[in-house]
Amino acid sequence: DAGITQSPRHKVTETGTPVTLRCHQTENHRYMYWYRQDPGHGLRLIHYSYGVKDTDKGEVSDGYSVSRSKTEDFLLTLESATSSQTSVYFCAISGQGAEAFFGQGTRLTVV
Amino acid sequence: QQQVKQSPQSLIVQKGGISIINCAYENTAFDYFPWYQQFPGKGPALLIAIRPDVSEKKEGRFTISFNKSAKQFSLHIMDSQPGDSATYFCAASKGSARQLTFGSGTQLTVLP
Numbered sequence: 001d002a003g004i005t006q007s008p009r010h011k012v013t014e015t016g017t018p019v020t021l022r023c024h025q026t027e028n029h030r031y032m033y034w035y036r037q038d039p040g041h042g043l044r045l046i047h048y049s050y051g052v053k054d055t056d057k058g059e060v061s062d063g064y065s066v067s068r069s070k071t072e073d074f075l076l077t078l079e080s081a082t083s084s085q086t087s088v089y090f091c092a093i094s095g096q097g098a099e100a101f102f103g104q105g106t107r108l109t110v111v
Numbered sequence: 112q113q114q115v116k117q118s119p120q121s122l123i124v125q126k127g128g129i130s131i132i133n134c135a136y137e138n139t140a141f142d143y144f145p146w147y148q149q150f151p152g153k154g155p156a157l158l159i160a161i162r163p164d165v166s167e168k169k170e171g172r173f174t175i176s177f178n179k180s181a182k183q184f185s186l187h188i189m190d191s192q193p194g195d196s197a198t199y200f201c202a203a204s205k206g207s208a209r210q211l212t213f214g215s216g217t218q219l220t221v222l223p
Contacts, residue, residue, distance in 0.1 A: 031208050042117070042200055042213035043155065050208055058210065090154055092209070099145065100209040102154030 003027045004103040006091050012109045019078040021106050023091030025071075031094045032074040033058075034066060036087040037105070043090060049074055081110045114138050117201050117214025124221050130188040132217045134201035137182065141203035145211070146175065146186045149198045158199070159186070191221045 003026035013019050023032060031050055035043040035058075045058030047066040055066050063085060065077045078085055088107050094100040117134045124130045136144075145160035161168045161175040161184065168175045174187040188195055201214040 033210065035211075035213075040215055042215045043211070044213070045210055048208065048210055059212075092154075092211075094209040097207045098209070099157045099160065100211060102147075102156070104154050105152075 004091060004093055004101060006089075006103040006106050008106060009104065010107045012111060013081050015082060015110055016080050019081050019108065019110075021076045021089055021091075021108070023074045023076070023093075023103060025074075025093045027093060027095075027101075028071060029093040029095045029098075031096075031100075032068065033092040033094075033100065034064075034074070034076045035090045035092065035102075036060065036085075037090060038087050046076065046089075078108075081108075083110050086110045114212045115201060115203050115214045117217060119217060120215070121218045122220070124191045124219065126191065126193060126221055126223050128191050128221075130186075130191045130195070130219055130221070132186045132199055132201070132219075133183065134185065134214050135181075135183045136203050136212075138203070138205070138212075139182070140205045141212075142206075143204045143209075144175070144177065144184050145202050145204075146173075147200045147202060147213075149200065149216075155200060188219075191219075193221045193223050195219060196221050 005024045033048040034046040049055045049068040091103040092100045146158045147155035148158045149155040172189045177184045202211040
C-alpha cells in the first residue's frame, strides 16, 4: 500500500469526545491528505498538507483540525466528535505532480 | 456543489461485455483526470489517468475517453471480468498537488 499506515483501523467513540487519527508514510512524499468516504458522496477532501507545518482546508473541513510536525506523520483530530462524523477516513500521499496513493482507511463510528 | 458528476450509480454487466462509466466536470482549471478502483474494505487504487491534451488513453482492457469541449470523460472496460466487480470513482484535480475532487462512484457487478 505504497508505505502508508493508518491507525487505528477501527474506532468507536462517544459523541463529544476528542478523536485523533494518524497517518504515517515511509515514502518521503511532500503531500498528504485526509478524505472521508460516505455513501453517495464518493470521497471528499477534509484537509491536506504540502509540507511540514503547512496545511490547508479542503471541501469539508468544519469540525476537523490537522497537524504535521514531521514529513512522515499527518494527524487528523476531531475536537468534539459528532454522529455526522461517522465515516470511513482515508489518508493519501503524493509526490510533486504524481499520482495519489491511498491507505487502507479508518472506520470511525460516533455513538 | 458537486464539481464532478458520475453516472450510473450502479452497473451490471455480463462477463465479456463492455462496462461504460461517465463523468462530467465543471471546473475548466482541472488538468488531471484519474479513475480509481476500490474493493470492499480497501483504499482506492489508481487504475488509469488522463490529461486534457489527449482524447483517449488505453491501458490493457481499460480506456479513458476525454472530451474537453463537452467537459466529459468516460471509462470503458472491455471484456469485463467478474474480478472487475468493484466500485469505480472518477476524479479531477489541478496543479501539482493532488487535491482530488471525486465523483460519487459506480458500483460495477460483472456476472459470470
